[in-house]
Amino acid sequence: MSEQTQGGVSAPGAKGGDAGFITTKLEALMDWGRRNSLWPMPFGTACCAIEMMATLSSRYDLARFGAEVIRFSPRQSDLMIVSGRISIKMMPVLIEIYNQMPEPKWCISMGACASSGGVFDTYTLIQGVDQFIPVDVYIPGCPPRPESLVDALMMIQGKITRHERQTRTYDRTKHPLDFEPVNLVSGAAEAAPELTGSRHSLPQKDLVASSPDA
């Protein structure tokens, strides 16, 4: 807290005889408290969660940064760690939990899947959770090492120290749950014209004609 300390004066006659007081800005004091008591909300859906557990346990010991109090209740947490792949069925749950977290809150997108979909370039995987919730720090890796998560947490602490809030604003009125669903039925043929059709319309290799004896 020394960087915010304006100066300290000992108060004679205080209880205990030797107590002093310091002056600072209230915001700086709040930020100091916040950055040293981040309570993560772990959204672990895949192997990144295993690395997150390793980070929390004794070898890497996230408690050194005051972030050891894993809260599975969003009401009591202020750091969302999305660690793992998120499917289109899971994303509304993630959004709901994120919206239930009290402000101010931060978000770490841990690993390739949460950040970009990773290798799962398929129909069901969200290609980056930052399409739907604001993300402060992205961690590359598949899965990232615990040092990377510690680094990300320290970056979050730096952001709090600099009194930065969410990196980008997002439109609260446009909730992803309210999106109109795409018309999957009528758009199917235009989306993938080469992929439709019956097996019988495909060119069939004629086994007899292609044999060398014929």
Added chain:
Amino acid sequence: MPIDYAALEKSIREKFAGDVVAWTTFRGQHVLHLKRENVISALKFLRDDPAAAFAMLTDVTCVDSLRLPTDMQNEYPERFAVVYNLTSLAHNAQLRVKAYVPEDPSEIDSAVSLWMSALWGEREAYDMYGVTFKGHPDLRRILTPDNFQGHPLRKDYPLKGRGERDNFPKYQDIPSK
């Protein structure tokens, strides 16, 4: 006592002469290929016959033969094959039953009346392949959201989807019947 697959094949071929497509063996695994019409009575025979006693249905799944290599595709008389993996606890034996289902209508009788484990397996096969199991008490989607359109493991479903991963349908809980 080990199961006598040759005798089992013989009795199956006698009892269900018009339904057996083939009996094949691959690396010691026996596969019974059936038409779809009498598949339930054939499965019931396999379950109840003491020489077979396939009391356990390990899995129900499906195969889409679309865009297989031609020589492999020629093994499939129809587009889909519903696969039943059976286990006989009495004989410590396994048997795979493939029932061929055409593209339209892709329907087959449900095996829930024989094994309760078919409940979720058939829901998954319906969800992923669009094969309808007639007589299933609760044939809802099990993996994708309830209002998902299409059947994603069909080979004519595009791998990257139809845009639903960027603008997915609002998830709705549809209560069971």
